[in-house]
Amino acid sequence: MLLIKNLRQIVQIVDDSSTEFLVGDAMKGIKILSSPECSLCIAIRKKEGKISFVGEESEVGVLPPGVEIVDGKGGCALPSFVDGHTHPVFAGDRVHEFAMKLAGATYNEVQAAGGGIHFTTEKTREASEETLYGDLERIVSRMIQSGTTTIEAKSGYGLDEETEMKMLRVLDRASSSLAIEISTTFCGAHAVPRGSNEEKQTELIVDRVIPRIDEAKKKGELKSVENIDVFCETGNFGVESTERILRAGQSIGLAPNFHAEELSYIGGVEMGARIGARGMSHLEEISHEGIEAMARARSAAVLLPSTAFILRLTPPPARKMIERGVIIGLGSDFNPNAHCLSMPMIMSLACITMRLSMEESLVAATINAAYSIGRGATHGALSPGRQADLLLLSSNRWENLIYQIGDHSHLISTVIKRGKIVHKRE
Numbered sequence: 001m002l003l004i005k006n007l008r009q010i011v012q013i014v015d016d017s018s019t020e021f022l023v024g025d026a027m028k029g030i031k032i033l034s035s036p037e038c039s040l041c042i043a044i045r046k047k048e049g050k051i052s053f054v055g056e057e058s059e060v061g062v063l064p065p066g067v068e069i070v071d072g073k074g075g076c077a078l079p080s081f082v083d084g085h086t087h088p089v090f091a092g093d094r095v096h097e098f099a100m101k102l103a104g105a106t107y108n109e110v111q112a113a114g115g116g117i118h119f120t121t122e123k124t125r126e127a128s129e130e131t132l133y134g135d136l137e138r139i140v141s142r143m144i145q146s147g148t149t150t151i152e153a154k155s156g157y158g159l160d161e162e163t164e165m166k167m168l169r170v171l172d173r174a175s176s177s178l179a180i181e182i183s184t185t186f187c188g189a190h191a192v193p194r195g196s197n198e199e200k201q202t203e204l205i206v207d208r209v210i211p212r213i214d215e216a217k218k219k220g221e222l223k224s225v226e227n228i229d230v231f232c233e234t235g236n237f238g239v240e241s242t243e244r245i246l247r248a249g250q251s252i253g254l255a256p257n258f259h260a261e262e263l264s265y266i267g268g269v270e271m272g273a274r275i276g277a278r279g280m281s282h283l284e285e286i287s288h289e290g291i292e293a294m295a296r297a298r299s300a301a302v303l304l305p306s307t308a309f310i311l312r313l314t315p316p317p318a319r320k321m322i323e324r325g326v327i328i329g330l331g332s333d334f335n336p337n338a339h340c341l342s343m344p345m346i347m348s349l350a351c352i353t354m355r356l357s358m359e360e361s362l363v364a365a366t367i368n369a370a371y372s373i374g375r376g377a378t379h380g381a382l383s384p385g386r387q388a389d390l391l392l393l394s395s396n397r398w399e400n401l402i403y404q405i406g407d408h409s410h411l412i413s414t415v416i417k418r419g420k421i422v423h424k425r426e
């Protein structure tokens with residue numbers, strides 16, 4: 001057993017192991033235990049990596065011999081973050097494009113000039129599997145230090161059969177070897193590659209790559225591939241092709257979780273809700289009907305504040321979505337365009353640019369993001385029976401993590417994944 005004691009605050013979010021998400025006003029009413037005497041504790045069954053008790057130390061009961069003690073030193077415990085949208089496998093950076101964008105070029109203009117996803121695709125095709133894995137390992141270790149222990153992670157910088165499979169293998173290996181948990185997403189429709197067109201790329205994905213993924217999964221390879229994604233956007237994939245690809249993914253058991261209404265409104269959300277997509281991301285240009293459809297379909301809106309901030313897009317109508325009962329999650333969208341992997345930073349941006357409260361922002365970065373990858377009942381909250389994924393802060397109020405913008409490294413002292421310490425600040 002692992003016992004974390006001397007805690008002043010425990011931010012549980014919810015205290016049961018059945019709630020899968022929070023919506024509307026419930027996002028503000030999160031469960032927080034406080035003790036000015038710092039007498040709170042969390043007990044973890046290390047073998048199973050699950051929480052067995054949360055509360056007053058005097059109530060924990062008899063401790064087994066050999067219990068490992070972690071001193072919370074009067075700080076706070078909260079669930080570690082679930083990053084609902086990342087593109088962490090790629091080669092080469094795009095720092096030169098950042099300068100172009102600052103000078104006024106739009107995302108589409110950069111891409112049309114041969115940059116953007118096309119530039120990264122070229123570099124990723126050239127890179128070896130080992131190089132991509134080594135880079136991912138370094139990125140993952142920075143994610144963990146920032147308090148993230150579960151990510152959704154996409155392929156999508158190959159766009160051809162071999163490179164997409166290479167990216168999926170890299171993610172799959174990482175999911176079984178690294179300390180972070182990965183819900184892998186096949187995103188072969190991230191862009192139409194040079195020399196092809198929307199129809200040909202759709203056919204390649206539906207007729208060749210998806211069957212190959214299916215075969216690999218049946219053989220017990222690519223165990224972590226769970227989701228299917230498309231960049232549903234003008235100039236990339238229209239609603240019809242998107243639906244075809246998502247349905248092909250669904251036919252082999254993948255959950256649709258895709259990019260929709262980022263730069264223009266084309267009705268992707270209404271289609272996504274109709275086919276039962278588990279999540280949709282970006283949504284800057286979502287329609288009123290789209291919001292209602294997402295709320296009805298219980299499809300998570302994974303909002304990406306760093307991308308809207310960097311590209312100077314009008315942020316999505318998060319307040320309206322919350323009012324209408326949409327499940328709001330957050331993601332870093334870590335990629336060569338939006339080079340930010342810190343979920344504390346993402347929460348700060350969500351509060352400032354999308355007007356979320358700190359509680360709403362934390363819910364979106366934990367239990368609701370977990371829901372968007374099918375883990376709402378097991379991750380993203382600190383209650384008995386849930387997975388012991390948490391972080392300790394050297395601060396007596398958890399809100400400091402959001403308030404002290406971009407300065408999480410001195411606050412996060414320990415990160416625990418499935419009951420094991422995976423980061424401890426020196």
Ligand SMILES: N=CN[C@@H](CCC(=O)O)C(=O)O
Nearest residue numbers: 116117231307333335336337
């Ligand atoms: N919008 C599409 N995909 C990524 C950007 C990928 C890239 O520019 O490399 C996103 O979610 O922001």
Ligand SMILES: [Zn+2]
Nearest residue numbers: 085087259333
């Ligand atoms: Zn993305």
